[in-house]
Amino acid sequence: MNAPPVLPGTLNDNPVLGRWVTFPAPGKVTVNTGRVELGQGVLTAMQQVAADELYVSLARVTVHSGDTARTPNEGYTAGSQSIQTGAVAMRQACADVHALFLEQAALIIGCRPDELSINDGSILRNGASTGQDYWTLAGAIDLSAKATATGARKAVTNFTSIGQDTPRLDLPAKIFGNVAFIHDMKLDGMIHARVVRQPNRGATLDTIDEAAIKRSAKGPIAFVRVGNFLAIIGTNETAVDLAGAAAVGRVTWQNVEPPSVSQQEGMWLLQRPSVDRLLGPPEPADPQGRERFEATFTRGYVAHASISPSCGLALFKDGQMTVWTHCQGVFPLRAALARTLKLEPSAIVVQHVQSSGCYGHNGADDAAADAAIIAMQMPGTPVRVRWRREEEFVYEPKSPSMVVKVRALLDDKGKPSDWTQEIWSGNHNGRPGGGNSLLGEEALPGYVPPPPANEVPEAAGGGATRNGDPLYDIPQKRIVHHMITEPPVRLSALRGLGATANVFALESCIDELAERAGMDPVAYRLSIISDKRARAVIERAAAMANWQPDAPGSERHGRGFAFARYKNKAAYFACVVDLEIEEEINVRHVWCATDAGLVVSPNGALNQLEGGIIQAISWVTKEQVRFDNDAPSGPVSFDWDSYPVLKFSEVPEITMELLNTQDEVPLGVGEVAGGPVAGAIGNALYRALGARIRDLPLTRERIEATLLAECR
């Protein structure tokens, strides 16, 4: 018996070709992707891939995405994997389909397949029309066949769509103000709902001042209660909204345990219960005469802060649940909903609908679960839940705070010969697919908390440990990981996961070591890295910014450099940051060079890169979720005033280049920038201040405190 072929990317789990490609009507191709549009342009990229491998024009290709009833199960759209594994799978599926059609056509025409080619769907024999095309042949082809990975993929040099800038499919609706987002969906007979949130797991409903809440609504509303899950419903959204806001103060709870101010800083994590592990060889007890370098870095909790609060719709009818959601993984959500609702997965359809950018695991899954829980109580009525802004800030899972301690032993030239990155962090994998609870589920009767979930495995790039292993040539390296098991708030994945704090820490240290060695930071990096593609982006970024070795920072102005290869196996990124300090950091210019291998959509890649850079500047200079004991809702960061993000007038000039490495496999770029931008800002700040701040965010208060300490 032959072993089944090894199929690329997510094709292995979804080998049936008809799951990927269909020919629904003459002249039309529909491709199905399990990947979902999060504002990163992935649907357009899939359209380009399919057009190329099926040899049809872009206009013929419709992309259907994220639908448990139709699309392949590709898990989560996360970790910059869409292009790396999703596009690769799509390419091969289309190439296999293309080959099937050529074989069938050859049979009918009575020729060899290699005499045939396909041009915009029409079958040509030695360049001449045969009267056959995909659509005349489609009936004769069994697309329930499995992929074999034997269909030849197009040579890179023959691409007509891949690598070209293609207008995004989804932008016109957003620019002309059409129905574009899940928030805009209207179902017949739909009711609106707001959830009165359980303040924390284990809190129990005490009193509900129904009369006062009804008065505030100024319109008809009703309550739905299942255990400690309480929702307000009604046909008039304004009334439901007013009641939802009023209920926050008019519903009381027992067993409320808000997080405290002391828990908001990274250092709180030290000495907490943790699951510990060592990745790599044990740390040498004796430095054997080598000089020792040590530094400690921290970062607070960070919010996804999507611009639209989460939204979910659900309809339970004839024993069948349909859920509309903007989550990143429709199949994992279906499994979690089956558990929550006590339904079979086969009784649930989950469909993705676009929303604002999420940058990771925000409230999307939870809002969908809220809608489904309510819909179960009112069969036949479609339910729309839209979270309040404050609800999104307070209840979305946060990106964990972290402590990173670096210990290095230096050889006689000042180069690191042994490196330890010791990391304290909560779990970056709070996704329902990881076995975690949906938020509403925690309030249901009989809820039993699941065992703590595992962190993202190293094979997938790790969670807290992501990029904790420097890519530099260091003879001995290890990661010591302490996963904090009892965090004060729900935690999950935010763009880059642990890479932001890890790269911030290690790239800060590399600059410090360069200074000790009396070397320019760029030259020092080049002296300890042999990876050719890494060297290329480092050299290119330095050249783009006209980096001058040893140029000192001037009063209040600084320039910094940093580099990383995301997950040590995705795209390479190096950048230079120029900044000025008035009272706070003003980043003025960022230059970056990126090597992402084959780029499906250069314009799209640059869009993602720039977004990642700007978001990272915001994280590093402004963002921390703050807690307060007195606030009944927990975190005191609950709106855009208490959790500000970078504004238009604060955004720097950004100069980007993609290195031409189109022959290399494609590498996602969505998350590559965070760590290096954090590192470069830290390094530039050091040059401007003459002192290093090792705690993120690099706020005005921290800068002032550092300057004051300098003056003493």
Added chain:
Amino acid sequence: MSRYDFSVNGKAVSVSLDNEATPLLNVLRNELGLMGTRFGCGLEQCGCCMVLIDNEPVKSCNREISTMAGKAVTTVEGLGTPQRPHPLQQAFLEEQAGQCGYCLAGILISAKALLEKNPSPTRREIALALDGNICRCGTHNRIMRAVEKAAALMRAGATS
């Protein structure tokens, strides 16, 4: 139930509502079916819900309907259509100025208000005019380039 008469995108509209404090945003989206104006915060902080009221940019999420009698509202749907795009829409498409695009409707409105007062804004003036709009995706520079381009198109005589 009270009746409110005003205009939206040049058309007279009349809505009857129980709650005179109903936000204009909810009226646009839920009563008039104009979904282009988006909800982001309901707190007048993010700019997703920006509309023009008598040519002034206003956040519509807390603007009570009772204050709207006789006013002229312009929403993103009133700017242009795919067949006849407003120069701003044309420039946003050409620059592919959007990631998730959730912020764009409000930003287009703020930009329209700016260009009407100042046909040749500097980059700094554009940035300041858009500071009431949040873009979380980091599309700022593309958006500002698109506004500059639209300004140039409009100075050259383009209309929607």
